[in-house]
Amino acid sequence: MYSVGVDIGATKTNFVLVQRGKILKREGVLTAKNQKGLLEAIEAVSEDLLSGISRSEVKGIGLGVPGPINKERTEILNPPNLTSLSNQPLAKIVQGHLRLKTKMENDANCFALAEARLGGGKKSKVVLGITLGSGVGGGLVINGELHKGAFGAAGEIGHMTINYNGLKCSCGGQGCLEQYASEKFFLRKGAYPQAFQEKAQKGDKRALNVYQEYGRYLGAGISSAINLIDPDVVVIGGGISSGYKFFIKSVQAEVALRVISPSARKYVKIKEAQFGAWSGAVGAALLVD
Amino acid sequence: MYSVGVDIGATKTNFVLVQRGKILKREGVLTAKNQKGLLEAIEAVSEDLLSGISRSEVKGIGLGVPGPINKERTEILNPPNLTSLSNQPLAKIVQGHLRLKTKMENDANCFALAEARLGGGKKSKVVLGITLGSGVGGGLVINGELHKGAFGAAGEIGHMTINYNGLKCSCGGQGCLEQYASEKFFLRKGAYPQAFQEKAQKGDKRALNVYQEYGRYLGAGISSAINLIDPDVVVIGGGISSGYKFFIKSVQAEVALRVISPSARKYVKIKEAQFGAWSGAVGAALLVD
Numbered sequence: 001m002y003s004v005g006v007d008i009g010a011t012k013t014n015f016v017l018v019q020r021g022k023i024l025k026r027e028g029v030l031t032a033k034n035q036k037g038l039l040e041a042i043e044a045v046s047e048d049l050l051s052g053i054s055r056s057e058v059k060g061i062g063l064g065v066p067g068p069i070n071k072e073r074t075e076i077l078n079p080p081n082l083t084s085l086s087n088q089p090l091a092k093i094v095q096g097h098l099r100l101k102t103k104m105e106n107d108a109n110c111f112a113l114a115e116a117r118l119g120g121g122k123k124s125k126v127v128l129g130i131t132l133g134s135g136v137g138g139g140l141v142i143n144g145e146l147h148k149g150a151f152g153a154a155g156e157i158g159h160m161t162i163n164y165n166g167l168k169c170s171c172g173g174q175g176c177l178e179q180y181a182s183e184k185f186f187l188r189k190g191a192y193p194q195a196f197q198e199k200a201q202k203g204d205k206r207a208l209n210v211y212q213e214y215g216r217y218l219g220a221g222i223s224s225a226i227n228l229i230d231p232d233v234v235v236i237g238g239g240i241s242s243g244y245k246f247f248i249k250s251v252q253a254e255v256a257l258r259v260i261s262p263s264a265r266k267y268v269k270i271k272e273a274q275f276g277a278w279s280g281a282v283g284a285a286l287l288v289d
Numbered sequence: 290m291y292s293v294g295v296d297i298g299a300t301k302t303n304f305v306l307v308q309r310g311k312i313l314k315r316e317g318v319l320t321a322k323n324q325k326g327l328l329e330a331i332e333a334v335s336e337d338l339l340s341g342i343s344r345s346e347v348k349g350i351g352l353g354v355p356g357p358i359n360k361e362r363t364e365i366l367n368p369p370n371l372t373s374l375s376n377q378p379l380a381k382i383v384q385g386h387l388r389l390k391t392k393m394e395n396d397a398n399c400f401a402l403a404e405a406r407l408g409g410g411k412k413s414k415v416v417l418g419i420t421l422g423s424g425v426g427g428g429l430v431i432n433g434e435l436h437k438g439a440f441g442a443a444g445e446i447g448h449m450t451i452n453y454n455g456l457k458c459s460c461g462g463q464g465c466l467e468q469y470a471s472e473k474f475f476l477r478k479g480a481y482p483q484a485f486q487e488k489a490q491k492g493d494k495r496a497l498n499v500y501q502e503y504g505r506y507l508g509a510g511i512s513s514a515i516n517l518i519d520p521d522v523v524v525i526g527g528g529i530s531s532g533y534k535f536f537i538k539s540v541q542a543e544v545a546l547r548v549i550s551p552s553a554r555k556y557v558k559i560k561e562a563q564f565g566a567w568s569g570a571v572g573a574a575l576l577v578d
Binding site for chain 1: 357359360366413414415427429431436437438439440441442443444445446448449450451452453454455460461462463464465469506509510512513514516517518519520521546547548549550551552553556557
């Protein structure tokens with residue numbers, strides 16, 4: 001049996017064809033700016049990936065979408081970076097077009113699900129997935145199942161307060177981890193993360209210091225989550241995680257300092273995402289698995 | 290069938306006899322300073338509560354203990370306020386003496402379990418229990434079961450960082466919620482919480498302001514937890530919760546500000562513990578239920 005996973009990002013949409021947890025094919029396209037274009041792309045690329053496969057052998061399509069979705073997982077709620085999908089019952093529309101079972105989930109939850117079931121968190125009881133990019137997303141997987149929370153809103157690690165009187169956040173809060181551990185942090189230092197990464201790669205002192213400071217904030221947020229939910233594994237992904245080696249030591253130092261349980265401090269594993277940029281799409285495919 | 294629950298606090302040890310979720314008898318004694326005295330008290334009071342009941346009708350004894358315990362729930366690990374029990378296999382010793390099945394759990398977890406199954410969190414999917422006293426403890430109950438975490442250390446909400454460069458904490462961390470939402474906060478303002486409560490009761494402006502500031506910090510910590518785990522209900526207990534009405538509005542204002550999900554913000558319920566000082570003992574009894 002086959003499944004298709006679609007990770008709809010603000011700029012890029014990634015597709016995978018998955019069979020028994022293995023990626024058979026993958027394809028990335030630019031995300032269309034309007035709903036019609038996006039639906040056409042989802043149809044065309046899915047049909048392409050499924051060419052030669054009988055529909056009776058296809059479990060369905062999973063969609064990973066940015067931003068909050070409603071508790072029933074039928075509608076996207078005001079995605080800040082994908083306004084064309086605002087309050088649209090995307091899964092239902094896709095299901096109508098493609099005549100395949102379609103499910104939808106928040107993209108960071110898809111990321112966490114993929115890494116928990118097939119990637120860095122395999123065989124773990126409690127997995128926390130964190131995506132570092134233009135924002136900070138998160139997902140919690142307990143005993144192989146997504147912890148969606150009472151109102152479908154769990155996993156928002158990016159909006160945990162790590163600095164009570166700190167920077168105002170676009171969510172309306174203050175001192176949110178996202179202000180210190182997303183792209184926004186690097187932009188305040190003067191450039192995109194990629195620019196700092198290139199410099200750090202060449203041994204640039206300032207760039208290395210910027211990554212260290214970044215890691216300390218990220219580490220404080222991760223420590224808070226460890227103290228509350230005590231995961232076996234924390235998996236880190238998203239665009240900024242390509243600079244993993246430049247910030248991981250600072251993260252670990254903060255965990256050593258801020259995690260209260262001696263056993264959690266000692267045994268918790270922090271890992272890089274195994275599926276790289278494709279984790280979200282793989283997790284989306286798992287939704288219909 | 291009957292169960293006995295024992296909540297061993299730094300100063301007081303509470304006992305309850307429970308049948309089908311109802312407290313039949315309760316008794317509180319001062320906590321003995323040495324292990325021998327403590328064991329004698331556990332035996333004597335338990336025998337007293339169980340007088341006239343056949344052993345075949347007793348499910349066992351549950352012990353709620355302060356501080357961390359090992360993953361296997363057999364030993365207490367260095368409780369800061371009860372050093373006589375350090376690294377002692379208390380449950381095994383009690384079981385040997387009383388010849389009744391004995392289980393042990395962290396006291397804040399017992400609190401959360403009681404409130405989730407029988408108190409303010411009844412029929413909820415995700416319950417966060419918080420105890421406010423000399424420290425800040427927490428416990429997470431998901432679908433009626435304790436979320437112990439991968440290493441038995443979940444629920445330590447008191448050691449979430451809410452102020453990155455804030456006050457040093459006895460845990461070795463910095464800016465922990467416990468520094469701002471436990472007794473320590475009131476002591477920095479000059480007196481024990483009880484003194485502030487008496488003044489607030491009489492309308493004293495400064496005391497009311499101190500409670501408001503307290504509520505804002507507590508609210509930031511609670512909001513962080515809501516963002517990550519999305520509970521239906523947050524139940525607040527512990528000694529300081531007797532001043533609930535003086536800080537709850539500030540807590541709610543912070544939740545309105547800092548919780549990102551519109552539905553979590555709207556629907557999450559914050560409640561006072563239903564069993565008051567007896568929640569921990571009731572939860573301990575549920576361990577053998």
